[in-house]
Amino acid sequence: MTGGAGYIGSHVVRLLQQQGQDVVVIDDLSSGSQQRIGSAKLVALDLAAETATQKLVALIEAESVEAVIHLAARKQVGESVSKPEWYFEQNIGGMAHLLEAMRLTKVNKMVFSSSAATYGMPDTDFVKEDFDCKPINPYGQTKLIGEWMTANAERAWGLRAVNLRYFNVAGAGWPDLADTAKMNLVPIVFDALASGKAPAVFGTDYDTADGSCVRDYVHVLDLAEAHLTSLDYLARDDRKHSTFNVGTGVGASVLQVLNEIKRVSKIDFEVEMQPRRPGDPPYLCADVSRIKSELDWSAKRGLAEIIESAWNARSAAN
Numbered sequence: 001m002t003g004g005a006g007y008i009g010s011h012v013v014r015l016l017q018q019q020g021q022d023v024v025v026i027d028d029l030s031s032g033s034q035q036r037i038g039s040a041k042l043v044a045l046d047l048a049a050e051t052a053t054q055k056l057v058a059l060i061e062a063e064s065v066e067a068v069i070h071l072a073a074r075k076q077v078g079e080s081v082s083k084p085e086w087y088f089e090q091n092i093g094g095m096a097h098l099l100e101a102m103r104l105t106k107v108n109k110m111v112f113s114s115s116a117a118t119y120g121m122p123d124t125d126f127v128k129e130d131f132d133c134k135p136i137n138p139y140g141q142t143k144l145i146g147e148w149m150t151a152n153a154e155r156a157w158g159l160r161a162v163n164l165r166y167f168n169v170a171g172a173g174w175p176d177l178a179d180t181a182k183m184n185l186v187p188i189v190f191d192a193l194a195s196g197k198a199p200a201v202f203g204t205d206y207d208t209a210d211g212s213c214v215r216d217y218v219h220v221l222d223l224a225e226a227h228l229t230s231l232d233y234l235a236r237d238d239r240k241h242s243t244f245n246v247g248t249g250v251g252a253s254v255l256q257v258l259n260e261i262k263r264v265s266k267i268d269f270e271v272e273m274q275p276r277r278p279g280d281p282p283y284l285c286a287d288v289s290r291i292k293s294e295l296d297w298s299a300k301r302g303l304a305e306i307i308e309s310a311w312n313a314r315s316a317a318n
C-alpha cells in the first residue's frame with residue numbers, strides 16, 4: 001500500500017490489520033508518520049525517484065504482494081497551481097513507476113485513490129461517474145490522468161483496477177488517527193478555534209439553501225471500508241465498472257458544518273463571512289447509486305459522527 005502512513009491510508013492499514021491481512025506500507029513520510037501504522041512494515045520510498053521501479057519490483061517479489069492500494073500523492077490544490085510540473089512528476093511519474101513494477105511482477109490488482117476534483121465545476125448537484133470530467137487544477141488533472149493510466153493498463157496487460165473518487169473526507173476512525181494536515185474545512189476550523197480566531201466562510205451568496213457551498217462529507221472510516229470492499233470486487237469476474245464515487249449522497253453546507261462543530265465543541269464561536277474562494281463549485285455531491293449497486297457499499301456514518309469523531313481525535317492529540 002502506498003501512502004499508507006497518511007491520514008486516509010492509516011485508516012485502511014488498520015482495517016486490513018484487523019482483518020488479519022499482511023500490509024507493507026510505502027510512504028515517503030512527507031505528511032505521514034510511522035506511529036500511525038502500528039506494526040505494519042514501512043518502506044520509505046519516493047515513488048517518483050528514478051530508481052523507484054527497480055526497488056518496487058524487488059519489494060513486490062520479496063513480500064509476495066497480491067494487490068496494491070495506491071494512495072501516495074501530492075494533494076494540495078493551491079500548491080498544484082503554483083508547482084504544476086512537480087505535481088505531474090510526482091503523481092503521474094510515481095504512478096507510472098508503480099504500474100510498471102506491477103506489470104513486470106504480474107501483480108494485477110490496484111485500488112487507486114482518485115478524487116471528486118476530477119469533475120471540476122459540474123453544473124449538476126449529484127454528479128455521476130460518467131459525467132464529462134473537466135478538472136480545473138493540476139491536482140485534479142493528475143487524478144484524472146491516473147484513472148486513464150489504470151484504464152490503459154487494463155487494456156494493455158490485464159490490470160484490474162478500481163478508481164475511487166473521494167468526496168470531502170473528514171472525521172477519524174480512531175482517536176490517534178486525526179487529520180493533522182489542516183488543509184480542509186474541518187481541521188482548518190478546529191485550528192482557528194484553538195487559536196481563538198473566528199472561522200472563515202468562503203462565500204455566503206451562492207444559490208444554495210443558506211448561501212454557502214454544499215459538499216458531500218464522507219467519514220474516513222466509511223471511505224477506508226470502501227477500499228476493502230474494492231479489493232473483494234477486484235477478485236470478481238462480473239465487474240462492470242472501474243470508477244466509483246465515494247460519498248454519502250447527502251450534502252452539507254459550510255454553515256451546517258460550522259453549526260455541527262458548535263454543537264459538538266460546545267464553543268459558541270463567531271464566524272467571519274468572507275468573499276467566494278476562486279474555483280469553488282457551489283454544490284458538489286456524489287451520486288452514489290453505482291457504488292451501492294455494484295459494490296454493495298454505502299456510507300454508514302453521517303455529519304454528526306464525522307464531526308464528533310474529528311473533535312474527539314483532535315482533543316486526544318492535544
Ligand code: WQD
Nearest residue numbers: 075077115117168184185188200201202213215254277280
Ligand atoms: C470545503 C468547503 C470551501 C475552508 C478539496 C479539494 C478536493 C479534495 C477535497 C483532495 C468549500 C469552504 C473551506 C475555510 C470555508 N481534495 N471553506 N472556509 O475545496 O471542497 O475540496 O478537498 O483530495 O479535490 O478541492 O474542500 O475542505 O477546502 O472546502 O468556507 O476556511 O469549505 O470554500 O466550500 P474542497 P475544502
